[in-house]
Amino acid sequence: MKTKIIRIGNSQGVRIPKPLIEESGITKEIEMILRDNEIILRPADMTRKDWEASFQKMAEQGDDVLLDQKEIEKPSDWDETEWTW
Structure with missing residues (x-):
C-alpha cells in the first residue's frame, strides 16, 4: 500500500488507514523502530510484554x-x- 507523507505542523507524518490500525492491534501508543532503512510501528504494549x-x-x-x-x-x-x- 502506498501513501503520501503529509505536513503536520512543523513535522511530517503518514495517515494509517483504520483497517490497518484495527488489524495491527495498535490502540493509543506505538513503538517506532528504525531497522535496516525500514520504519516499524507496533503497539507499545508489546514492549516488555510478559x-x-x-x-x-x-x-x-x-x-x-x-x-x-x-x-x-x-x-x-x-x-x-x-x-x-
Whole structure:
C-alpha cells in the first residue's frame, strides 16, 4: 500500500488507514523502530510484554544472577593502591 507523507505542523507524518490500525492491534501508543532503512510501528504494549512472568520464572530456576559477579566483586588495581583501609 502506498501513501503520501503529509505536513503536520512543523513535522511530517503518514495517515494509517483504520483497517490497518484495527488489524495491527495498535490502540493509543506505538513503538517506532528504525531497522535496516525500514520504519516499524507496533503497539507499545508489546514492549516488555510478559517480562514480569519471565523474571519470576528465572528467579524460581536460580537463573537471575549476574554472569560477571566475580569480576564485579574483585578489587581493581585502583582499589588496592588508592584506598586507605
